[in-house]
Amino acid sequence: MPRKVAAVAGGLTYFSKARKDKTQEELAAEAARMALFESDINLTKDEIDGTIVSYFSDHFENQLLFGSIIQDYLGFNPKPSVRIEGGGATGGLAVRDAYAHVASGLLDVAMVIGFEKMSEVNTAKGNEFIALASDTDWDFPIGGFYSGYYALMAKRHIEEFGTTEEQMAMVAVKNRNNAQHNKFAQTNPKMNPFAMKDGGKITVDDVLKSPYVAFPLKRLDICLMSDGAAVLILASEEKAKKITDTPIWITGTGAGTDAMRAGDRARKVGGVPVLPHENKEWYRKLEYPGVHSFLAGRESARQAYKMAGITNPLKQLDVIELHDAYTSSEIQTYEDLGLAKYGEGGKLIEQGVTTIDGDLPVNPSGGLIGSMHAVGATGVMQAVEMLWQLQGVSGKFHGSNKTQVKNAERGLIHSHAGTGTYVTATVMER
Amino acid sequence: MTEVYSIDPLVIKTPYEIAYKHSYGGTSKFFTSLPSGKLMATRCDHCKVTYLPPRSDCPHCLGETKWVELSGKGTIHTFTTLHFSGEKFLKDLPFQLVYVDLEGADTLFLTRIKIKDMNKVRVGMKIRMRISREPEFRSSDVWAEPDE
Ligand SMILES: [Zn+2]
Numbered sequence: 227m228p229r230k231v232a233a234v235a236g237g238l239t240y241f242s243k244a245r246k247d248k249t250q251e252e253l254a255a256e257a258a259r260m261a262l263f264e265s266d267i268n269l270t271k272d273e274i275d276g277t278i279v280s281y282f283s284d285h286f287e288n289q290l291l292f293g294s295i296i297q298d299y300l301g302f303n304p305k306p307s308v309r310i311e312g313g314g315a316t317g318g319l320a321v322r323d324a325y326a327h328v329a330s331g332l333l334d335v336a337m338v339i340g341f342e343k344m345s346e347v348n349t350a351k352g353n354e355f356i357a358l359a360s361d362t363d364w365d366f367p368i369g370g371f372y373s374g375y376y377a378l379m380a381k382r383h384i385e386e387f388g389t390t391e392e393q394m395a396m397v398a399v400k401n402r403n404n405a406q407h408n409k410f411a412q413t414n415p416k417m418n419p420f421a422m423k424d425g426g427k428i429t430v431d432d433v434l435k436s437p438y439v440a441f442p443l444k445r446l447d448i449c450l451m452s453d454g455a456a457v458l459i460l461a462s463e464e465k466a467k468k469i470t471d472t473p474i475w476i477t478g479t480g481a482g483t484d485a486m487r488a489g490d491r492a493r494k495v496g497g498v499p500v501l502p503h504e505n506k507e508w509y510r511k512l513e514y515p516g517v518h519s520f521l522a523g524r525e526s527a528r529q530a531y532k533m534a535g536i537t538n539p540l541k542q543l544d545v546i547e548l549h550d551a552y553t554s555s556e557i558q559t560y561e562d563l564g565l566a567k568y569g570e571g572g573k574l575i576e577q578g579v580t581t582i583d584g585d586l587p588v589n590p591s592g593g594l595i596g597s598m599h600a601v602g603a604t605g606v607m608q609a610v611e612m613l614w615q616l617q618g619v620s621g622k623f624h625g626s627n628k629t630q631v632k633n634a635e636r637g638l639i640h641s642h643a644g645t646g647t648y649v650t651a652t653v654m655e656r
Numbered sequence: 657m658t659e660v661y662s663i664d665p666l667v668i669k670t671p672y673e674i675a676y677k678h679s680y681g682g683t684s685k686f687f688t689s690l691p692s693g694k695l696m697a698t699r700c701d702h703c704k705v706t707y708l709p710p711r712s713d714c715p716h717c718l719g720e721t722k723w724v725e726l727s728g729k730g731t732i733h734t735f736t737t738l739h740f741s742g743e744k745f746l747k748d749l750p751f752q753l754v755y756v757d758l759e760g761a762d763t764l765f766l767t768r769i770k771i772k773d774m775n776k777v778r779v780g781m782k783i784r785m786r787i788s789r790e791p792e793f794r795s796s797d798v799w800a801e802p803d804e
Contacts, residue, residue: 246665288672354742363680364709365766367794369738369745374753377736378766382755385734385779441737487709489755489764517734517755517764 228329232466232473233654235269235459236610237261238623241412241598242420244345245453250287251299253455254341257603258300261337261457261610264623269469274459275333276306280320280340281602282313285355287343296339306333313359314549316340317456317605318641318650322479324460325652334462335469340606341455352451359644361487373448373552375645377440379488380554383518384442386569389557391442393572395433397553398446398595400581402428405592407626412450413596417625433553447553449594456606458613472617477636478536478653480529482522484515488645491515499524501564502537508567520555520646523562527651530638531564534653539564540579540586543653544634545615547608549642550593559640560588563651582629590615590629605641605650612637612654680793682712685723690791695798697761699724708761709795728785729803730758735769735777750774756783756800769800776802 237260279293293309405411413425436445466473497514515521550556557571580588621627659669698721700714
C-alpha cells in the first residue's frame with residue numbers, strides 16, 4: 227500500500243517575459259526561500275530528504291544536467307535528486323513523481339523544484355524550440371508551430387461541435403482578469419514589478435480584435451512565455467502532521483498518453499472511455515478522440531478520479547488549475563475532465579460555471595494565459611496554487627483576497643504536453 | 657569581441673550552431689520514392705492499418721509493415737492560416753496548414769496547402785497531393801492542392 231502524502235508548503239517567483247536580474251538557480255532559490263520561510267511550517271531545509279527537479283528544455287537553458295546545478299546551488303548535496311522532463315506536462319509529472327517517491331517510502335520529505343528561462347532567445351526561436359517537441363521528421367519541417375497545431379485542433383472542435391471564437395475569448399477574459407489579483411502574474415503590472423507593461427484587464431472585444439496568430443487563434447487566445455520558478459514540498463503522513471496543521475493530501479493521480487503526431491490518433495466511432503457520471507449513448511456517433519479531443523487528458527482524469535473516489539467531478543471538485551495553453555484547449559479540457567459533455571465545453575464558460583464566482587472556478591491564478599508559462603515551473607505552480615487555495619491562504623500569498631475560492635476543500639490540477647501527448651491529473655484535498 | 661547587451665545584469669551573446677547527420681532509417685523509402693512521383697505509405701496486413709507518415713513497425717501488433725503506394729487524393733479534415741511561426745518559417749508567412757484525410761490511409765496527414773485564394777480553403781474540400789520535382793528529402797517536399 228502506498229503511504230499517504232501531503233503538500234505542506236510552496237513558493238513562487240514573480241513571473242516575467244524576461245527575468246534578466248536572476249539566473250535559473252537564483253530563481254529556484256527565490257521560490258525555495260518562499261516555500262521554506264514564508265509558509266507557516268515547522269520544517270528546516272536540512273529535513274528535506276531529496277529533490278525532484280523539473281525543467282523542459284535543454285535548448286532554452288543551453289545547459290545539460292541543470293538539475294545538478296540546482297541541487298548544488300540550493301545546498302542539497304549529497305542527497306538524491308532526479309530531473310523530470312515531459313514537455314508541457316513536465317511540472318505535473320514532477321509533482322506526480324515526487325508523490326511516488328514519498329508514497330513508496332524512498333523519501334519522507336521531498337522538494338519539487340520547477341523552473342524555466344525562455345527569454346534568452348527571441349520569441350520566434352522560442353517557438354521553434356517548443357516546436358521541436360513535435361515530430362521533427364514529419365510535423366516540424368512543414369512549418370510546424372504549436373499555435374498552428376492547436377489552431378488545427380480548435381478549428382476541428384468548432385467544425386464538430388459548433389464552439390465559437392466568442393466562447394474562446396471568454397476563457398481568455400476569465401483567466402487574464404483573474405490574474406489581475408495575483409501578484410506573481412506576468413500580465414499584472416499593478417502588483418508584479420516584473421510584469422509586462424501592456425498587461426491589465428481585457429474584454430471579449432479586445433480578444434476578438436487581437437490579430438490572428440493562427441486562425442482561429444488570436445494573440446489573446448494564446449498563453450504566455452515566461453521566466454520563473456515554483457517550489458513545492460511534499461511529506462509523508464507522519465512528517466506532514468508535524469510540519470503543518472493544514473496538510474493538503476494528494477488523494478488521486480493519473481497520467482495519460484497519446485500519439486506525438488495528432489494525425490495518428492484514433493478516430494473510433496463511439497470510442498469515448500466514459501466516466502462514471504457519463505452515458506455511453508451520448509457519444510454513440512462521435513469519432514474519438516480525432517484531433518478535437520485529448521484522450522490522454524480523459525485517461526489521466528479517469529485514473530485520478532478513480533483513485534480519489536470521484537464519480538461526478540463537477541459536483542465533487544471545488545476548484546481546478548488546468549493547462550490553458552490556448553483558450554480552445556481549456557474548453558477541450560473541460561470535456562476531457564468530464565465537467566461538460568463532449569461538445570459542450572464552450573457552453574460551460576458561456577454559463578459562467580468556471581469563473582471565480584461560478585460553481586467550479588477554473589484557473590483562479592490566471593493560469594498560463596494570465597499568470598505564467600515557464601514550462602518546467604508551470605505544473606509545479608499549479609500544485610502550489612492548489613495548496614494555497616485548499617489551505618485558504620491564496621489571499622495572503624497573492625496580495626488580494628479576490629482569487630481565494632471560498633471553502634474550497636478538494637481541487638484538481640491538470641498538466642498537459644505537446645498536442646496532448648502526455649497529460650497528468652492530480653486530486654488534492656484538505 | 658563578445659557582444660554585450662547590458663552591464664547590470666551582464667548579458668552577453670552566446671551563439672550555438674549544430675548540424676546533424678540525420679538518418680530516416682526504415683522510412684527512407686518515402687523520401688527516395690519522391691523523385692519518381694510516388695507517395696508511399698506503410699501498411700500492416702495483420703491489423704489492416706495504413707500509416708502515413710510511414711511506420712516501419714506496427715504499433716498495434718509490433719509486426720513489420722510493408723510499403724504501399726497511395727493515390728494522393730483526399731479531403732481536408734481541418735485547416736489553419738498562420739500569421740506567425742517559428743524562426744525558420746517566418747519568411748513563408750502567411751501560409752496554411754491542413755490535416756488531410758487521404759484515400760487508403762487510416763491516419764491524418766499534416767501538410768501545407770497551396771492555393772491562390774486562401775479564403776477558399778474549407779473543411780471537406782477535395783485535394784490532391786503534389787510532390788516536389790526537386791526534393792530536399794523533407795516532409796515539406798509534398799503538399800496539398802485543391803482538386804475541385
Ligand atoms: Zn499490426
